[in-house]
Amino acid sequence: KQMLNIVKMKRMKQDGDPISMITAYDYPSAVLAEEAGVDIILVGDSLGNVVLGYDTTIPVTLDDMVYHSRSVARGAKNTFIVTDMPFMTYHRSIDETLRGVSRIMQEGHAQAVKMEGGAEIADTVKRIVQAGVPVLGHIGLTPQSVNQIGGYRIQGKDEADAKRLFEDARALEQAGAFGIVLELVTEEVAAYISSELSIPTIGIGAGRGCDGQVLVYHDVLKYTSNYRNKRFVKTFGDIGEQIRSGISAYVQEVKTRQFPAEEHVFAAEDRVLDNLYG
Numbered sequence: 001k002q003m004l005n006i007v008k009m010k011r012m013k014q015d016g017d018p019i020s021m022i023t024a025y026d027y028p029s030a031v032l033a034e035e036a037g038v039d040i041i042l043v044g045d046s047l048g049n050v051v052l053g054y055d056t057t058i059p060v061t062l063d064d065m066v067y068h069s070r071s072v073a074r075g076a077k078n079t080f081i082v083t084d085m086p087f088m089t090y091h092r093s094i095d096e097t098l099r100g101v102s103r104i105m106q107e108g109h110a111q112a113v114k115m116e117g118g119a120e121i122a123d124t125v126k127r128i129v130q131a132g133v134p135v136l137g138h139i140g141l142t143p144q145s146v147n148q149i150g151g152y153r154i155q156g157k158d159e160a161d162a163k164r165l166f167e168d169a170r171a172l173e174q175a176g177a178f179g180i181v182l183e184l185v186t187e188e189v190a191a192y193i194s195s196e197l198s199i200p201t202i203g204i205g206a207g208r209g210c211d212g213q214v215l216v217y218h219d220v221l222k223y224t225s226n227y228r229n230k231r232f233v234k235t236f237g238d239i240g241e242q243i244r245s246g247i248s249a250y251v252q253e254v255k256t257r258q259f260p261a262e263e264h265v266f267a268a269e270d271r272v273l274d275n276l277y278g
């Protein structure tokens with residue numbers, strides 16, 4: 001399978017061919033995502049929540065993103081990889097922003113970066129695109145701003161909000177973004193934005209009118225303990241339960257000396273024993 005690129009993504013939108021994206025954070029998850037045939041892997045800063053155990057994405061650092069992105073890239077050499085720019089690494093100065101983008105691309109081996117925000121980051125997006133780096137936008141619920149938004153709430157419910165989202169999407173398109181993630185946006189507004197833009201939208205909790213869908217790996221597979229159902233997620237596996245019962249069976253067999261069994265051990269030649277026991 002040939003790697004997707006941003007030109008083909010635009011064609012997929014024109015052809016009505018949905019784009020599939022899933023997050024991944026390490027080598028084995030990336031290998032499996034690629035084998036499963038996903039179009040795009042997102043090394044999301046959701047790794048803060050699902051892999052590093054933080055409550056929000058805010059503590060995630062550029063070093064974290066580079067480290068995880070590089071692990072994913074080793075596992076998915078033929079899949080288009082987008083890596084998140086973490087909290088506050090693209091707001092202080094264009095110089096610092098480009099340095100961070102450069103690390104994500106050169107050390108993290110991503111093919112593109114993603115950043116949260118609308119019209120207010122359009123100039124930044126433009127500068128990064130001018131440097132030859134594809135940028136995926138991200139509007140709607142933007143978790144890096146959770147303290148300002150005041151929770152993980154649905155965006156685009158009223159007219160003013162819908163208008164703002166559309167203008168943000170337009171600004172990102174004009175700045176040269178190759179696509180936009182729409183997170184927790186009402187279906188009507190997401191569908192309208194998708195139909196008005198020439199670049200693909202990739203939705204998460206944004207309904208059926210988007211040009212593609214993205215979900216978090218650990219949500220798709222229930223790869224955690226006490227998985228809490230989210231309305232916008234569909235689970236397609238129960239890895240958490242499989243891992244728990246697998247490890248518990250292993251522990252049990254160690255305790256009862258069922259493991260290791262004869263087929264797991266290595267035998268020495270007879271005279272080795274004779275010599276050892278003298």
Ligand code: KIV
Nearest residue numbers: 023044045046181204
């Ligand atoms: O970090 C992430 O996983 C994301 C997706 C939810 C779009 O940004």
Ligand code: NA
Nearest residue numbers: 044045046084
């Ligand atoms: Na993210």
